[in-house]
Amino acid sequence: MSSPANATSSQTVPVVIAVPRELIPGEQRVAMVPEIVQKLTKSGYEIRVEHDAGKGAFYPDELFIAAGAKIAPGPAGLLEGARIVLRVQPPTVADVDQLAEGTIVIGFMNATNNLAAIARMRDRKITAFALELVPRITRAQSMDALSSQAMAGGYVAAIMGAENCPKFLPMLTTAAGTIRPATVLILGAGVAGLMAIATAKRLGALVEAYDVRRAAGEQVRSLGAKFLELEINAEGQGGYARELTPEEKEKEQQMVSAAVAKADIVITTAAIPGRKAPVLITRETVAMMKPGAVIIDMAAESGGNCEMTQAGKTIREHGVLIIGPQNLPARVPFHTSQMYAKNLQSFLSLLVDKNGAVTSDFSDEILVASLLVHAGEVRHKQTLDLMSGVRS
Structure with missing residues (x-):
């Protein structure tokens, strides 16, 4: 500098x-x-x-x-x-x-x-x-506060899901028998989603993930998670996803609904800059989920990926806990402040x-x-x- x-x-x-x-x-x-x-x-x-x-x-x-x-x-x-x-x-x-x-x-x-x-x-x-x-280009990586804070949000979301899930996340072999691992589904494999995947894997869960950007599959698999694939490529400009067509949305909804219904924890991260968050989990899908299942909707502040999400509130519907957290990075302020300050230092240069x-x-x-x-x-x-x- x-x-x-x-x-x-x-x-x-x-x-x-x-x-x-x-x-x-x-x-x-x-x-x-x-x-x-x-x-x-x-x-x-x-x-x-x-x-x-x-x-x-x-x-x-x-x-x-x-x-x-x-x-x-x-x-x-x-x-x-x-x-x-x-x-x-x-x-x-x-x-x-x-x-x-x-x-x-x-x-x-x-x-x-x-x-x-x-x-x-x-x-x-x-x-x-x-x-x-700040554009997502190589020169600006050290200034990318959006990514540094989103990464922290993904970490907190995974911890929050584990805390509210009535099941162990890892597989356990005990004198009382073998306990199967919980299934965690991550919708959206951007910075926040990838951190949520990595954290859930460290906690021992079976992790699946979905993103409309086909290129995200390689990153998901590299973290040891299963990538749910649909023949849609919705890669947009700047590394963000474009909005899907009505036909694509219907196909996506069918696949996502089936995966959501069998998951113990669902973490949603899908967002479109400057737009309302896309609805990925409908009321009908929530009704299909297991009793005790948990939804952590990281898009709550921009409308929510779950149709029933209420920003800043935790509700229970059909036995499913739906959490609409706000400002997740502020829950780990020591390190998020540290990363943010480093982003600012680079920008000041x-x-x-x-x-x-x-x-x-x-x-x-x-x-x-x-x-x-x-x-x-x-x-x-x-x-x-x-x-x-x-x-x-």
């Missing part, structure tokens, strides 16, 4: 990076951890962390101070003179109102559900980079020029793709299309 310490003699003021405390209920993560703070401060940055910002992730203020950060008692002292603000959750309108014109905000923006705050950033001439828009100053040239392909708002304009086309009539 280019270092402000190597700046020309005319640059005497270090770049100030502010890390606010996340206020969304249930959010335990923090955008920076002491390990990365130490690296950034050694490079000449001034890092300010709001009091108790890392408490939920078990990074107390004392560790940040030891790493070279300054602790700010509240937002006013935190943001005064700050050039860059690092966040996990999207800023609210109230958050934006505290920022000076030209401030750069980096984090997840969830623009589709946060249009009022996007409009306020536009009107206040805030620059915002959305990490969920693109924003600093050879003189150690924040660049005004956002021509790098990664910056172009992830630039949401800049200089009073919404730069992301899909978000701009949604902004018609939205006022700040």
Whole structure:
């Protein structure tokens, strides 16, 4: 990373990076951890962390101070003179109102559900980079926060499934007889799905997986799981799945329903960026499942892959436990904060020029793709299309 310490003699003021405390209920993560703070401060940055910002992730203020950060008692002292603000959750309108014109905000923006705050950033001439828009190219792998957090979500989903299943997951040979392993079905073999597969396998379950992208089969099998194959190739752009045709959906539903009906744990991960999650498990399919079966719907926040899922709630229907968890990465905040901070460190390297100053040239392909708002304009086309009539 280019270092402000190597700046020309005319640059005497270090770049100030502010890390606010996340206020969304249930959010335990923090955008920076002491390990990365130490690296950034050694490079000449001034890092300010709001009091108790890392408490939920078990990074107390004392560790940040030891790493070279300054602790700010509240937002006013935190943001005064700050050039860059690092966040996990999207800023609210109230958050934006505290920022000076030209401030750069980096984090997840969830623009589709946060249009009022996007409009306020536009009107206040805030620059915002959305990490969920970082392209999935080789150069950007170290910045791919969407993948790092999804991986954690897949791990937590598998643990949650095991915790709520009334059966042992591994095969056990006991004096009371042999206990057969539980069957775990993963729907969607992206980053989250693959981590769920690997975790369920480590727990000893028989694991099956399905994804509409045929290329995912090789990755699934490499983890020791069985890949359910259907003659559909729904590989879309950027590594995501395209939406299926009505005929393809019917064939998929028949195969998926049969697999769901015999599974002890089903973990669903299927999502389409910016769209409602596809329904993979219908009410009728739930009624066919075994009593005591568990569904962990990782797509609950975007509508759910199960027709009966209720986001943030756990319900029981036909003897089946249907769990609609929200913000799974926040349940393992120590490591998800660590990974997220490393993603941000890599992203910051693109924003600093050879003189150690924040660049005004956002021509790098990664910056172009992830630039949401800049200089009073919404730069992301899909978000701009949604902004018609939205006022700040």
